[in-house]
Amino acid sequence: MLAENREFNDWVNGWTTPAPSTYQRSDSLAFQRWFKFKEAFSPSLVKDVIESLPQRPVRILDCFGGSGTTAVVAAMLGIDSTLIEVNPFLADLIEAKLGSYEDFDIPTEALAVLAASEQVLVPVEKLRGRLPPTFLEPGKKERWIFGKEAAVAIEQLRTAILDVQALALQRLFRVALGSVLIDASNVRIDGKARRYKTNWKTRRIEATAIRQLFVDMVARMVEDIARFPSKNGDNEILRGDSREVLKSLPAKTIDLAIFSPPYPNSFDYTDIYNVELWMLGYFDVAADNTKLRLQTLRSHVQVKWESPISLLGSKTLDSTLELLRAKASQLWDKRLPEMVFAYFCDLDEIVRGIVKTLNSDGHIAIIVGNSAYAGITVDSSEILKEIAHHHGLIVKKCESVRVMRTSSQQTAGTKELDEWLILLAFAVH
Structure with a gap:
């Protein structure tokens, strides 16, 4: 089906991926290179799922939009899509990738933003007051993410972008600025942590370098938009x-729901995008950060969640929780058993919501990874299959698409964990 689509083939021509469920090497593709992602599934996975279906879907749903891969693939194929994304920066990124820019002279508008930014006066103490203490030199405990000159240049660009009248362009330029923040900073994203770059204290990023990074990113965007x-x-x-x-x-408007939720691995994905959310002005106060965290799946223990009360009827989950609670003293956080329970309560709610939107011959494709704590594997695929059964769904396919290395917090005897693709449909179909 997709092999005959010229635009899709042009998009992925010469591109390969080590595994369909990983984002690795996707950042060489048009649109996908607009922002570096830690984890996201590849265009080939979306293609493979669509090709496995009895008929071509009319509308696809992805309720964890993330990098926007589902939407970009759908757009290349002329398939309608609905994406849901809780992170406002990622939502802007997706919308920017799907934007229509034929009425704009993007290079000229970008040059106007650059010129305007150089005239913006930034009160440094006011900027310092808006950001967390570690963000701006001199930082906290002699550590800081941005030097003063770099932070001021970023704020100048951010302010100038806010004055762009066309919302589509304003969004595009904001995403361009967000895409270069980590390169312009003293840190790198490593797993779920920020780590300081080698020799970061002697590495001074000047305002001209910030502006050049922004120009280079806009140039890549213009190239991709012109090509597609x-x-x-x-x-x-x-x-x-x-x-x-x-x-x-x-109800009954979706032919395929395909999504990859955060895994139950204690990663706080809000924290991973913390630099972009603060520096671009999505967050103004700490309460904004907490509010967003509480709107995410309960896959981590960084905030205090309400205690789950659902009874999911999953024997695998029940036995896993019993084992985890028995090893409570060996867990790095005593709240982990309740986090695992809450996580699957959330996924139960997600599946319930999708079932309502699904056409009678529709399908659900879930990409999810196992986790492990104190040597006990949390078998996400088995638990999800049992949850799906309670919603009138049957498993059409369940296959391992990648074997992942465990983090240091998860290891304790379990070195590798599977990542699964589960394809579901209604039992009556």
Whole structure:
């Protein structure tokens, strides 16, 4: 089916991936190179799932939009899509990738932003007051993410971008600025942590370097937009908590739901994008950070969650929780058993919401990874299959698509964990 699509083939021509569920090497592709992602599934996975279906879907749903891969693939194929994303920066990134820019002279507008930014006066103490203490030199405990000159240049660009009248261009330029922040900083993202770069204290980033990074990113965007100017199909981006947004979607309008939720591995994905969220002004106060965290899946213990009360009827989950609680003294956080329970309560709610939107012959494809704590494997695929059964779904396919190395917090005897693709459909179909 997709092999005959010229635009899709042109997009992925010469590109390969080590595994369909990983983002590795995807950042060489048009649009995908607009922002570096730690984890996201590849275009080939979306293609393979669509090709495995009895008929071509009319509308696809992805309730964890992330990098926007599902939407970009759908647009290349002329398939309608609905994406839900709770992180406002990532939602802007997706919308920017799907934007229509034929009415704009992007290079000229970008030069106007650069010129305007150099005239912006930035009160450094006011900027320092808006950001967490570690963000701006001299930082906290002699560590800081941005030198003073770099931070001021970024704020100048951010302010100038806010004055761009066309919202599509404003969004595009904000994403361009967000895409270069880590390169302009003293840190790198390593797993779920920020680590300081080698020789970061002697590494001074000047204002001219910040502006050049921005120009280079806009140039890449212009190149990709010129190469693939048209976005086919109707593409809808909904912002907010998937658990809540799904409740508002119309019934029986989705042919394929494909998504990869955060895994139950204690990663706080809000924290991973913390630099972009603060520096671009999505966060103004610490309460904004907490609010966003509480709208995410309960896959980590960085905030205090409400205690789950659902009874999911998963024997695998029940036995896993019993084993985890028995080894509570060996866990790095005593809240981990309740986090695992809450995580699958959330996924149960997600599946329930999707089932309502699904056509009678629709399918659900879930990409999810196992986790392990104190040597006890959390078999996400088995638990999800049992949850799906309670919603009238059957398993059409369940296959391992990648073997992942465990983190140091998860190891304790379990060195490798599977990542699964689960394809579900209604039992009556």
